Amino acid sequence: MTRGTWTRRTALTAVTTAALTALAVPAGAQAATAATTGTATARTAAVSTSVATASTAVDxxxxxxxxxxxxxxxxxxxxxxxxxxxxxxxxxxxxxxxxxxxxxxxxxxxxxxxxxxxxxxxxxxxxxxxxxxxxxxxxxxxxxxxxxxxxxxxxxxxxxxxxxxxxxxxxxxxxxxxxxxxxxxxxxxxxxxxxxxxxxxxxxxxxxxxxxxxxxxxxx
The missing domain is CATH 3.40.50.1000 (HAD superfamily/HAD-like)
Known part of the structure; x- marks a missing residue:
């Protein structure tokens, strides 16, 4: 794999992760996260909260x-x-x-x-x-x-x-x-x-x- 190909795939992965995170987290959770902090830690916590809510609501x-x-x-x-x-x-x-x-x-x-x-x-x-x-x-x-x-x-x-x-x-x-x-x-x-x-x-x-x-x- 060339360095250029690796770079493009890395960029696509970053875009993919961000976009799919937006799908996984409800709008309210996204807004709350943005208001609280812009750090990666807060975004991860928001995703975890969303997953917990979904998994407890539906077995x-x-x-x-x-x-x-x-x-x-x-x-x-x-x-x-x-x-x-x-x-x-x-x-x-x-x-x-x-x-x-x-x-x-x-x-x-x-x-x-x-x-x-x-x-x-x-x-x-x-x-x-x-x-x-x-x-x-x-x-x-x-x-x-x-x-x-x-x-x-x-x-x-x-x-x-x-x-x-x-x-x-x-x-x-x-x-x-x-x-x-x-x-x-x-x-x-x-x-x-x-x-x-x-x-x-x-x-x-x-x-x-x-x-x-x-x-x-x-x-x-």
Missing amino acids: YGTWQQDCQSVMDQALPYLKDRIAAAEPGEKQAIVFDVDNTTLETDFGFSYPQPANKPVLNVAEYAQEHGVALFFVTARPGIIAWPTEYNLEHDGYDVSGLYVRGLLDLFKDVAAYKTAQRVDIENKGYTIIANIGNSATDLSGGHAEKTFKLPDYDGQLS
Whole structure:
């Protein structure tokens, strides 16, 4: 590795860490941290507080069991639907990212771990020729780190949709629906749409939807 490459990767890592920290810490915690101190120690404390809040509000083991229950319904459907593909049909699945494909709210690290029940289903689909698309409300500034994270965890990313500047002012459900329309316009049949929020799944443009738990909005 050249010194220039190392420098660029170091810079990207710094940007990634800062951006993902902003996602992990609620706005109130960020404001409190900024008002108190700008030191790295205070930022770390804020992240720890955020993680503790999430982990005590929602038990990790329960979340995993609940995710597995939903994927136990999704996998048989996908096996049948993939087997029934028409000649030349381009099948796709659309996934949300935070607390759907990645374990965003359960500890802070980068790369973030995959949500295993969802990854197992995704791996079956991609091994059988299904394209995986990811539609997230994450901002475009962390598109590259997000795609790297997904691929690092084992997802084959056929496309990643993140919010551009203008998308930040749009209703999230409308924004996500528009991205599914774009995928259809590329010639794909969306055989399933998997997410943990109503905004991930509303608006149609998928043959079937599967909702993971968000516990009345406690998970992002």
